[in-house]
Amino acid sequence: MTQATNLRKTGISAVGVVPWGTHFCHFYQTKQDLLDILVPCFIAGLKNGEFCVWIVFDPLDEARARKELIRAFPKAAQHLSKGDIQIIPHSAFYLKDGILDLRKTIEAIKGKLAQALAQGYAGMRVNGNEAWLTEEDWKNFWRYERYLNDLIANQKMIVLCTYPLAIAKAGELFDVAATHQFAIARRRGKWEVLETPALNQTKEELHDLSRRLEQRVAERTAELATANQKLTREIAKRGKTTEQLRMLTEKLRALSASAQSAREEEGTRIAREIHDELGSALTTLKWDTEGLLELASREGSYPASRKVIKKLEAMKSLTDSTIRTVQRIASEIRPSILDDFGLIAAIESQAQQFQSRTGITSSFESTLNAVNLNPDQSNAVFRIFQEALTNILRHANATRVNITAEAQAGHFVLIVRDNGKGITDEAKSRPLSLGLLGMEERARFIAGKLTITGATGKGTTVTLRVPISSPPQADTDR
Numbered sequence: 176m177t178q179a180t181n182l183r184k185t186g187i188s189a190v191g192v193v194p195w196g197t198h199f200c201h202f203y204q205t206k207q208d209l210l211d212i213l214v215p216c217f218i219a220g221l222k223n224g225e226f227c228v229w230i231v232f233d234p235l236d237e238a239r240a241r242k243e244l245i246r247a248f249p250k251a252a253q254h255l256s257k258g259d260i261q262i263i264p265h266s267a268f269y270l271k272d273g274i275l276d277l278r279k280t281i282e283a284i285k286g287k288l289a290q291a292l293a294q295g296y297a298g299m300r301v302n303g304n305e306a307w308l309t310e311e312d313w314k315n316f317w318r319y320e321r322y323l324n325d326l327i328a329n330q331k332m333i334v335l336c337t338y339p340l341a342i343a344k345a346g347e348l349f350d351v352a353a354t355h356q357f358a359i360a361r362r363r364g365k366w367e368v369l370e371t372p373a374l375n376q377t378k379e380e381l382h383d384l385s386r387r388l389e390q391r392v393a394e395r396t397a398e399l400a401t402a403n404q405k406l407t408r409e410i411a412k413r414g415k416t417t418e419q420l421r422m423l424t425e426k427l428r429a430l431s432a433s434a435q436s437a438r439e440e441e442g443t444r445i446a447r448e449i450h451d452e453l454g455s456a457l458t459t460l461k462w463d464t465e466g467l468l469e470l471a472s473r474e475g476s477y478p479a480s481r482k483v484i485k486k487l488e489a490m491k492s493l494t495d496s497t498i499r500t501v502q503r504i505a506s507e508i509r510p511s512i513l514d515d516f517g518l519i520a521a522i523e524s525q526a527q528q529f530q531s532r533t534g535i536t537s538s539f540e541s542t543l544n545a546v547n548l549n550p551d552q553s554n555a556v557f558r559i560f561q562e563a564l565t566n567i568l569r570h571a572n573a574t575r576v577n578i579t580a581e582a583q584a585g586h587f588v589l590i591v592r593d594n595g596k597g598i599t600d601e602a603k604s605r606p607l608s609l610g611l612l613g614m615e616e617r618a619r620f621i622a623g624k625l626t627i628t629g630a631t632g633k634g635t636t637v638t639l640r641v642p643i644s645s646p647p648q649a650d651t652d653r
Contacts, residue, residue, distance in 0.1 A: 182520050183298070183333060184527075186219030187212060189359055191527035195298055196328050198320075200336040200355040206234040208361040209337065210243050213302055216335060217260060218248045220300035225333075226291035227260035230268045230303035237262045259296075265307050275312045277319045281326070288332055298331030306339045320354035352492050357499055461494040517545050518553045519580060522560055522589070526578050529564050535573060541580040546587045547643050555617040556589060556641060559625065562614050563591045563637045570602075571595025571635060582643070591637040598629035 182192040193199075203209045213229070220227045231240050240262050244251045254260050266273075269280050284301065291299045308316055320336065327334055338351055340360065352358045467487050513521040523539045530537040548556065560578075567573050573595030580589050611627065614637075618625035622642055629635035 182516065182524065183223055184219045186215035188531045191531055192524055193333065195331045195333065198324050198327055198334045198356050200338060200351055200358045202338050202340045202358065202360040204340045209235060212361055214243055214247045216302065217244060221251065221254050221259055224297040226296040226299045228287060228299065228301045229260065229262045230265055231262060232265040232304040232307045237264060265304065288330060292331065300333045302335045302337060304337040317354060353495060458498065461491060464491045464494060513553060513557055518548060518556060519543055519545060521557055522578065522580060525560065533568055536575045537578065539578045543580055543582060548587060548641065552621045552641055555621045556639065559614045559617050559639055560589060560591065562610055566610055567593045567595065573634065585642060586640045587643050589639045592634060594634045597631045597633050598627060598635045599631065
């Protein structure tokens with residue numbers, strides 16, 4: 176499996192892409208909330224060449240699920256007739272003679288995955304609505320969710336479990352969150368996140384670390400500006416020759432490259448500190464909480480013990496949520512996806528995040544799985560791409576961005592087009608256009624070429640060409 180195809184589009188704007196083996200849950204309030212999540216999710220699965228299993232329960236039955244899927248995606252009728260997606264009532268999947276049979280359920284999942292892979296599907300996507308669970312069923316089903324995490328960890332499978340927000344007991348809500356990698360909620364058409372004082376405090380601490388990084392970068396930039404001024408005065412004072420001017424220019428560019436490298440190194444260091452130190456501390460806290468929870472569980476059914484258990488369960492859930500927040504903010508400072516999955520996957524993920532964050536429709540097309548660029552080149556290309564998106568958000572007034580990545584005559588070519596107001600020659604040549612200047616310097620440092628064109632009312636196109644050392648791998652899955 177290539178790095179690019181390991182990431183799968185979920186069709187859910189708040190989630191973006193996830194790797195195979197992801198097990199997450201969704202809380203809903205209304206039937207429309209349920210449709211707003213599941214229909215786009217299964218459409219994305221069908222478009223990704225995945226085998227889909229939709230396990231339905233009230234308020235959706237087989238007929239309504241089929242109707243809503245076809246209404247949103249007419250081609251779904253062909254997929255249904257071919258068997259690319261199965262819509263199954265919960266009683267046929269989870270129950271045997273009306274009784275919960277989790278062994279049967281596990282074997283059904285294993286069998287369907289093996290059959291899907293044997294038939295050439297990219298993998299399998301599953302959703303089950305667990306609103307039918309009774310209090311008697313819940314304890315065993317909670318263990319099943321934990322087992323499911325281990326089952327799909329290294330498999331080409333994505334599982335989304337659906338629960339109604341109207342869960343009878345708050346403790347069950349924590350049980351659900353604890354047995355999944357992450358949780359999302361949809362209420363009355365809007366995304367909602369519950370933030371506690373402890374979580375807010377952690378976010379403030381992480382934000383302070385980010386501010387410190389920006390301050391250090393600003394100091395390095397000021398040093399570079401001072402060096403630039405000194406070089407300029409030296410040129411004016413001594414009237415150096417053309418060769419001397421060229422050498423000084425190269426020195427200035429070297430200083431600029433050094434400052435850029437320093438920023439990347441500083442970002443990597445701080446992201447590592449956040450992930451390793453704060454993440455390690457939170458993980459230790461989670462283990463301690465689990466230990467206390469196990470100890471409290473042995474104390475019997477005294478009312479005080481039950482209260483302690485519920486409190487510890489809430490603390491454990493909060494710790495899990497905070498760990499995910501630490502990982503997300505560390506990724507924003509220095510995206511680990513660039514190191515772990517490569518440039519193509521990083522660009523695709525960044526485009527998805529940009530669309531989710533700004534509401535600007537973003538599409539990404541690539542004929543490549545991976546591209547043979549060195550770390551400095553990959554870092555520079557990714558930062559140029561980030562700056563291009565930032566400029567679109569700040570200046571373009573665009574509603575759509577199209578991004579393409581391809582190989583042309585020994586070069587990696589990245590093209591970013593928007594449908595905004597269009598950049599003018601005057602705007603490009605302004606002395607304070609530091610963002611554009613930084614993009615050009617980054618491109619020059621990696622022997623690349625950056626071209627920015629635009630016309631009033633017709634949008635702007637940013638084209639980056641970077642030489643590659645060997646032919647890239649074609650993406651045969653697209």
